[in-house]
Amino acid sequence: MTSSIPIIFHSLEAITDVFKKEEFSNLDAVKKLLAVYDETFLRYTKISNTNPKKHPFIVFEGLDATGKTTISRKIAEKHNAKLLRTPPASISGLRGFFDNDQLRVPYYSFGNYIAELEVLEALQQGPVVLDRYWHSTAVFWLSQSVEDGSVDSLPPKSDKIYTWPSDLLKPDMVIVLTTTEENRRKRIARRKVITNQEALLKSSVDFRKNIIKAYDNMSDPKVEFVDSNDSIEEVVRLVNERIKRLFD
Ligand SMILES: Cc1cn([C@H]2C[C@H](O)[C@@H](COP(=O)(O)O)O2)c(=O)[nH]c1=O
Numbered sequence: 001m002t003s004s005i006p007i008i009f010h011s012l013e014a015i016t017d018v019f020k021k022e023e024f025s026n027l028d029a030v031k032k033l034l035a036v037y038d039e040t041f042l043r044y045t046k047i048s049n050t051n052p053k054k055h056p057f058i059v060f061e062g063l064d065a066t067g068k069t070t071i072s073r074k075i076a077e078k079h080n081a082k083l084l085r086t087p088p089a090s091i092s093g094l095r096g097f098f099d100n101d102q103l104r105v106p107y108y109s110f111g112n113y114i115a116e117l118e119v120l121e122a123l124q125q126g127p128v129v130l131d132r133y134w135h136s137t138a139v140f141w142l143s144q145s146v147e148d149g150s151v152d153s154l155p156p157k158s159d160k161i162y163t164w165p166s167d168l169l170k171p172d173m174v175i176v177l178t179t180t181e182e183n184r185r186k187r188i189a190r191r192k193v194i195t196n197q198e199a200l201l202k203s204s205v206d207f208r209k210n211i212i213k214a215y216d217n218m219s220d221p222k223v224e225f226v227d228s229n230d231s232i233e234e235v236v237r238l239v240n241e242r243i244k245r246l247f248d
Pocket residue numbers: 064086087108109132133136137138140141195197198
């Protein structure tokens with residue numbers, strides 16, 4: 001990663017400033033990414049503000065293979081919520097280009113802003129469950145920076161790096177699913193290692209610990225940890241305990 005690209009973006013403008021740089025603005029993948037944002041934005045503005053009712057917006061986070069996909073699907077089914085994910089489906093086809101590339105962080109960060117538009121659209125109709133959001137982008141890159149030595153250690157909890165971007169829709173609740181490493185490995189054994197980060201997750205205890213610590217350092221919204229070692233039914237019950245106040 002070049003030093004001119006910030007590790008964590010706190011605004012949409014900061015991301016588009018990178019894409020507008022001479023060396024990136026002509027890349028096909030960058031053009032496609034910007035076009036998807038514009039299309040999504042147009043679609044959202046056409047239907048915005050038709051329903052003022054506020055529905056709950058819940059995010060699931062965690063290391064890979066902690067049950068996010070299964071649990072978020074179950075919770076969405078139970079609460080009749082729209083299930084979305086980041087990177088959003090509209091740009092996930094570009095992931096192969098950006099993964100392991102210097103534009104990886106801008107790509108994931110930008111994906112959060114496309115997801116935000118999809119969330120706003122869906123919140124007009126009912127609750128929304130989102131599988132990963134800004135916290136993933138932030139914690140994976142903070143931890144990666146410690147791992148590759150570009151920063152010495154995670155910044156202290158008080159650091160403004162942990163604050164939510166002021167121009168990005170905040171979730172009502174962020175749940176981080178946690179499992180023992182043994183259970184996580186059993187689940188991940190069935191997957192192919194594709195990215196550097198997935199390989200690091202497999203190999204480095206410190207990388208995993210830093211991700212969990214970075215999640216814990218997040219403020220406004222803070223994250224809530226839920227143990228996902230138990231059966232799916234039990235984890236769904238534990239999650240429902242946490243989120244039920246949002247549906248009162
Ligand atoms: C959504 C997102 C994923 N990732 C990485 C973390 C994991 O290695 C991997 C997980 O992707 P997945 O949830 O589609 O399996 O992608 C980021 O680094 N930043 C992000 O914003």
